[in-house]
Amino acid sequence: MRKVELYRFSLPMEAGVILRNQRLKTRDGLLVCLTENGKQGWGEISPLPEFSEETLEEAEASTLGWLHSWVNGEQAFESALPSVAFGLSCALGELSGFLPQKADYRKAPLCNGDPDELFAVLGAMPGEKVAKVKVGLYEAVRDGMIVNLLLEAIPDLKLRLDANRSWARAKADGFAKYVQPQFRDRIQFLEEPCKTRDESRDFSRETGIAIAWDESVREADFVVEAEPGVAAIVIKPTLVGSIQRCHMLIEQAHKAGMMAVISSSIESSLGLTQLARMAAWLTPDTIPGLDTLSLMQSQLVRPWPDSELPVLDVDALEVVWRR
Numbered sequence: 312m313r314k315v316e317l318y319r320f321s322l323p324m325e326a327g328v329i330l331r332n333q334r335l336k337t338r339d340g341l342l343v344c345l346t347e348n349g350k351q352g353w354g355e356i357s358p359l360p361e362f363s364e365e366t367l368e369e370a371e372a373s374t375l376g377w378l379h380s381w382v383n384g385e386q387a388f389e390s391a392l393p394s395v396a397f398g399l400s401c402a403l404g405e406l407s408g409f410l411p412q413k414a415d416y417r418k419a420p421l422c423n424g425d426p427d428e429l430f431a432v433l434g435a436m437p438g439e440k441v442a443k444v445k446v447g448l449y450e451a452v453r454d455g456m457i458v459n460l461l462l463e464a465i466p467d468l469k470l471r472l473d474a475n476r477s478w479a480r481a482k483a484d485g486f487a488k489y490v491q492p493q494f495r496d497r498i499q500f501l502e503e504p505c506k507t508r509d510e511s512r513d514f515s516r517e518t519g520i521a522i523a524w525d526e527s528v529r530e531a532d533f534v535v536e537a538e539p540g541v542a543a544i545v546i547k548p549t550l551v552g553s554i555q556r557c558h559m560l561i562e563q564a565h566k567a568g569m570m571a572v573i574s575s576s577i578e579s580s581l582g583l584t585q586l587a588r589m590a591a592w593l594t595p596d597t598i599p600g601l602d603t604l605s606l607m608q609s610q611l612v613r614p615w616p617d618s619e620l621p622v623l624d625v626d627a628l629e630v631v632w633r634r
């Protein structure tokens with residue numbers, strides 16, 4: 312006997328979370344719970360505004376279509392919508408047990424540029440110290456100064472930077488010029504510095520600063536291949552697709568000698584804990600990019616260890632469909 316529950320959620324965000332051109336006031340999505348032979352599997356389907364191609368309405372329609380077939384005995388699933396493919400593969404992965412329980416709750420802290428704050432967080436971080444800083448929002452000089460300041464203040468720190476394709480080559484070069492040469496190899500990677508992949512490749516070749524692909528991983532023509540200066544690919548499963556597809560990309564990256572970093576698309580605590588499980592299983596040697604829970608005002612159903620945010624229970628959620 313198969314049973315299905317589909318819920319809708321809307322979690323209030325902290326003030327001032329901006330995604331590209333839009334302020335994100337609430338994080339909206341769906342939770343699916345599949346039950347079969349007394350076992351349950353949960354998944355989160357929450358397309359990220361400004362980043363996902365699909366809307367929540369489209370994701371809901373596609374999810375409902377598959378859930379109808381699943382209660383009627385369908386085994387396989389396929390969805391062209393990445394958020395749906397990710398959430399349903401998690402639910403099926405819990406049901407069948409292929410998504411292991413063990414989680415890697417480490418996370419590269421997102422830094423707003425205040426070194427004192429980062430000191431406190433990194434002091435409590437066991438082992439490798441890696442933090443992530445957004446660049447490209449303000450002047451390149453300022454970005455360069457913050458990078459110098461942090462790397463100077465914390466000698467065993469490595470940084471991941473993210474420019475989200477915001478720089479023209481000249482601006483990217485401006486940034487590189489301000490980073491002291493002896494610090495450059497402590498930049499683990501800079502995600503997508505320039506508007507095009509070719510410009511980013513040239514930037515890396517000429518400055519010696521390693522780069523990573525994030526936006527590129529989701530483009531139709533992208534293939535994982537070893538390239539000089541490209542240290543990593545960033546995998547955001549909600550934007551990329553099923554666990555199986557992510558697994559394949561991670562294997563390709565590792566074969567090519569690159570890091571694969573499992574990262575958040577600002578999922579709720581339920582989706583984030585599943586990403587932490589994928590990270591423990593598929594990228595055990597890499598700290599995942601999962602430090603986004605504190606952007607929200609509450610957790611959802613499953614808590615993240617050590618978070619003090621209140622947990623919203625499933626009974627408080629709107630039921631979309633139940634069978």
Ligand SMILES: O=C(O)CCC(=O)C1=CC=C[C@@H](O)[C@@H]1C(=O)O
Pocket residue numbers: 330362419421443473475525574575576577599600601602603
């Ligand atoms: O990658 C991480 O460490 C955290 C996630 C993160 O930085 C992002 C998640 C989703 C959208 C963006 O704001 C941002 C990114 O561009 O990588």
Ligand SMILES: [Mg+2]
Pocket residue numbers: 473475502525526545
């Ligand atoms: Mg990025």
